[in-house]
C-alpha cells in the first residue's frame with residue numbers, strides 16, 4: 001500500500017486547541033485520537049473502561065490526517081497509540097511537515113518512534129497488572145504523568161520514578177474524584193519537591 005494511503009482507526013481529530021495538561025500545558029496543539037486500547041482502566045475518560053464498545057471510530061488515510069494539521073505541535077493520543085503498527089510512519093510524516101509530535105501512552109506496548117518525538121508516559125500497570133509498562137519507556141519518556149486515585153501510586157512506581165527523576169514528573173488528580181485526590185497530591189508534593197501538580201485545565205475552561 002502506498003505510504004499516503006496507510007489507514008488508521010480514528011476516534012476524532014481536532015485542530016488549534018489548547019494542550020490542557022502536563023509539560024506543554026497552554027500550548028496550541030492539534031489532536032489525533034487513535035482508536036483502541038485493551039487496558040480497561042475503570043475511570044478511563046476516553047471511552048475504554050469497557051474496551052471501547054461504544055466509542056465511535058472511522059478509518060482515515062494518512063494523507064487526510066496530514067492535510068488537516070494546523071498547529072505547530074500534534075498530540076497523538078487514544079486509546080493507546082502504540083498498539084498501531086504504523087504509528088512510527090504517522091509520526092515521521094508529521095515531523096516531515098515541520099511540526100512537533102507528542103504521544104501519550106500507558107507504556108504497555110513498545111515501538112521505536114523518531115527520537116525527536118515527545119513521549120508522555122502515563123503508566124496504568126497499577127490498574128491492570130496484565131499490561132505492565134515496557135521498561136524501555138522509563139528511559140525513553142520525556143515526562144511522566146501519574147494519575148492519582150488512591151494515593152498509593154507513588155509507592156507502587158517509586159523505583160521506576162527514580163530512573164526518571166531527571167525528567168518532569170506530574171501528579172494529576174483523577175478527574176471524577178478531584179475533590180478527594182487534590183489534597184492527596186498536595187501532601188505528596190510536600191514529600192517530593194521536584195514533582196508537580198497537573199490539572200486537566202481543558203476541562204476547567206471547557207475546550208476539547
Ligand code: SF4
Nearest residue numbers: 037039040041044048
Ligand atoms: S490506558 Fe488510557 S486509554 Fe487505555 S483504558 Fe486506561 S486510561 Fe483509557
